[in-house]
Amino acid sequence: MGTLQVMMANGSGGGSGGAAITDQYVQQTGSLGLQTAGYRINTSGDVESLKKTTYAVLETWLLSGSASDYDVRFTHIDGPVPDGDFSGWLNLAGSAEISITSVAVGEVKICRAFVELALAGSGIPFASATITLESERL
Numbered sequence: 467m468g469t470l471q472v473m474m475a476n477g478s479g480g481g482s483g484g485a486a487i488t489d490q491y492v493q494q495t496g497s498l499g500l501q502t503a504g505y506r507i508n509t510s511g512d513v514e515s516l517k518k519t520t521y522a523v524l525e526t527w528l529l530s531g532s533a534s535d536y537d538v539r540f541t542h543i544d545g546p547v548p549d550g551d552f553s554g555w556l557n558l559a560g561s562a563e564i565s566i567t568s569v570a571v572g573e574v575k576i577c578r579a580f581v582e583l584a585l586a587g588s589g590i591p592f593a594s595a596t597i598t599l600e601s602e603r604l
Contacts, residue, residue: 484529485536485583487513487595494518497571497604504548504565505597507581509533509558516565527583534559537584539591545577548599557586568601576600 487507492515494503504516511528514521528536537555540562542548550564566575578598582591 484531485527485593486529487527487581487583487593488525489595489597490515490524491598491600492517492524493600493602495600495602495604500567500569501601501603502565502567503599503601504563505579505581505599506561506563507538507558508561516563535586537586537588538562539582539584540564541580541582543578543580543596546575548577548579555584555589564597564599566599566601568603571603574600574602 490505492503492505494501494517502516502518506514506516507527508514511526511533513524513527515524534557536558538558539555540550540552542552546566548564548566556562564579566577568575578596581595581597583593584591
């Protein structure tokens, strides 16, 4: 797993802020109902996994400063295309999430996506990670 980090000057009069993300693997397997695996970068500063309908903290991405100081972009790598916004840079004033769901019995879905962080409005990534999502309905 890789870790990338940036420290930035705070434009509101001094201090510093920072953000970091690492590669993550989220798996959800079960026999009852829909099986959803997801990854969310939350405005709270946490990265969360989604397993079925429950979120859990994986890591803290926002080390200091405000979430709205950053943008995130998801890029599909391989496997089924996850649900989520892949249109470009999204400001983290709102949370950003991708997920996959297995519906039919015996269905297994595995996908990978690339996630990047940039200073808001810059379009220049400073941190990136590979996210693997796996859902299976038994």
